[in-house]
Amino acid sequence: MLLRDEDDDDKCDLILDQYLPYRMAVIAHLMSTGFSKRYSKDFDMTIGEWRVMANLGHLEPQSGHEIGAHSHLDKVQISRAVARLEKKGWIQREGDTVDRRRNLLTLTPEGRRVFNSIGKMALDFEDDVSASLSTEEYAALDRILRKLSKRAESLI
Amino acid sequence: MLLRDEDDDDKCDLILDQYLPYRMAVIAHLMSTGFSKRYSKDFDMTIGEWRVMANLGHLEPQSGHEIGAHSHLDKVQISRAVARLEKKGWIQREGDTVDRRRNLLTLTPEGRRVFNSIGKMALDFEDDVSASLSTEEYAALDRILRKLSKRAESLI
């Protein structure tokens, strides 16, 4: 993409502020902490718990394994998030009678209310963040993130 | 940006895959793990250590506080990263004679070689990731990330 002297062993023109993976990490972190700082008074939830809830809010029931596949959480994170959410009374687990290794997870009515409430705040927050972009820019970002995501997945 | 029913308490149309902060977090994580998986055989460094090195690679000397201001690391992360890097022999610290609370940090010659080496891999990796984008898309992404970054900073 950019020309640079590949074979000069004495210097390297990497500048952190201009380095894409760093920029992505910083913005993701700003968004995550920005949201949780704004709304931390309203709830107390880890990122893993929130992703489990959001998955179930969208589709129920799902097993931990299914949620993991859709939320970029590993099985340990899922297991712990599920345990905490169950203790809070926000999700229920029921053994799958067909495959008894699996747990089928659903939101409780209370968990659904929590999901709706946080979900709305999250969508408001997203609106707030993306208010800095024009409609065209938003669409371009969507397309670009799709490509980057696909590409980054293939590099794992 | 998008229309949705604000006042319906029974549902929330949040879908994780389409939620910008989530998408940013996933891509940032894919990039970070993708890079470290690819090159983990060549070095052993935390994200904090790498950011400290990258800062010094660009500008020397700097105090921990200055590096923190430029790299979104807090003072504890800096302190620990600096301690580890010093033990590895990659950076040197010298007390500032004007303000004796400050440490002035520089890369050692060995540290500079390490920085150059990793820096080149990082730039190659960035090229690889962004190869999925056209020149126009890359420019658009740059502009959009600038805006998002500014906006997200203001929401902290």
Add this chain to the structure above:
DNA sequence: TAATAATAATTTCATTTGAAACCATTTCAA
């Protein structure tokens, strides 16, 4: 100038995290 506040950096301690080991169950293959 003495007292107080602010700053740079470190340490402490409790919590979170990740990798690997582990358990129970199911699938595969000889």
Add this chain to the structure above:
DNA sequence: TTGAAATGGTTTCAAATGAAATTATTATTA
């Protein structure tokens, strides 16, 4: 079948992390 491998999920243990307290120094201000 039956033994080996794979799978869903949990536990363990060491390392990483974050918040708050601590130390040492500098800046402020009364």
